[in-house]
Amino acid sequence: MTAQLNPRGDVAVLVPAAGAGVRLGPGAPKALRPLAGEPLLVHAVRRVAAAPSVHTIVVAAPATDVEAVRAMLAPVAPVTVVPGGAERQESVAAALAAVPAGPEIVLVHDAARALTPPDLVESVAAAIRDGHDAVIPVLPVVDTIKEVDAAERVLGTVDRSALRAVQTPQGFRRSVLVAAHRCAGDALTDDAGLVEKQGIAVTCVPGSELALKITRPFDLSLAEHLLSTGA
Numbered sequence: 001m002t003a004q005l006n007p008r009g010d011v012a013v014l015v016p017a018a019g020a021g022v023r024l025g026p027g028a029p030k031a032l033r034p035l036a037g038e039p040l041l042v043h044a045v046r047r048v049a050a051a052p053s054v055h056t057i058v059v060a061a062p063a064t065d066v067e068a069v070r071a072m073l074a075p076v077a078p079v080t081v082v083p084g085g086a087e088r089q090e091s092v093a094a095a096l097a098a099v100p101a102g103p104e105i106v107l108v109h110d111a112a113r114a115l116t117p118p119d120l121v122e123s124v125a126a127a128i129r130d131g132h133d134a135v136i137p138v139l140p141v142v143d144t145i146k147e148v149d150a151a152e153r154v155l156g157t158v159d160r161s162a163l164r165a166v167q168t169p170q171g172f173r174r175s176v177l178v179a180a181h182r183c184a185g186d187a188l189t190d191d192a193g194l195v196e197k198q199g200i201a202v203t204c205v206p207g208s209e210l211a212l213k214i215t216r217p218f219d220l221s222l223a224e225h226l227l228s229t230g231a
């Protein structure tokens with residue numbers, strides 16, 4: 001059944017989905033590859049659409065697959081699909097430009113984090129509603145982290161107590177994200193990084209292990225297993 005979004009909701013979710021998936025190995029663009037019989041992007045959008053505050057979803061699809069992605073998502077939820085760019089940052093900018101007037105909270109969420117629970121979408125949005133300009137879900141770092149040189153020689157051990165692994169959805173007051181993208185220079189790996197460069201505070205909230213980024217083949221196998229156990 002097609003999900004209904006909330007016409008009174010205050011949240012727009014951008015879903016960059018235009019990456020190749022090089023680290024997953026040869027094949028279709030990553031967001032279109034199957035996970036338990038459905039594309040990763042379908043899983044991701046279905047979960048976003050189940051979050052009660054969501055008013056709008058904009059997907060940045062691989063430029064050659066825009067029509068196919070529209071057809072694929074039509075039975076899942078009402079979404080706008082735009083062509084993505086060569087870098088994630090360009091894909092996010094293209095999706096941001098397509099958000100209609102209305103939602104004052106914008107979340108940016110990787111298609112690759114296909115099992116992210118709707119509750120995480122809501123908790124990030126709630127933190128923005130509470131007055132934060134920018135909010136990221138994080139997990140503690142569990143491995144010891146070493147800094148190395150170009151020859152893989154260890155330079156030192158980093159204090160991991162002050163490190164966090166960052167997930168999506170990352171949430172922003174709309175005007176903050178628009179201004180950060182307007183001033184964007186070289187591509188950064190996340191949107192919070194652009195906001196940090198503007199001198200704006202970014203606040204952490206607890207992330208979710210289910211929001212893992214499907215990056216390598218092992219992650220896909222893990223996600224298949226999690227789905228088989230009811231995630």
Ligand SMILES: Nc1ccn([C@@H]2O[C@H](COP(=O)(O)OP(=O)(O)OP(=O)(O)O)[C@@H](O)[C@H]2O)c(=O)n1
Binds near residue numbers: 023060086
């Ligand atoms: N030009 C790009 C690159 C990435 N993404 C999206 O950004 C998210 C996070 O990127 P990542 O998981 O690193 O995906 P890929 O860039 O596809 O991975 P790889 O680096 O292995 O090719 C993904 O949903 C991906 O589709 C995007 O929309 N446009």
Ligand SMILES: C[C@](O)(CO)[C@H](O)COP(=O)(O)O
Binds near residue numbers: 166167168189190213
């Ligand atoms: C946005 C992100 O998922 C936060 O962890 C991550 O930075 C994307 O990284 P990648 O460079 O696209 O792999």
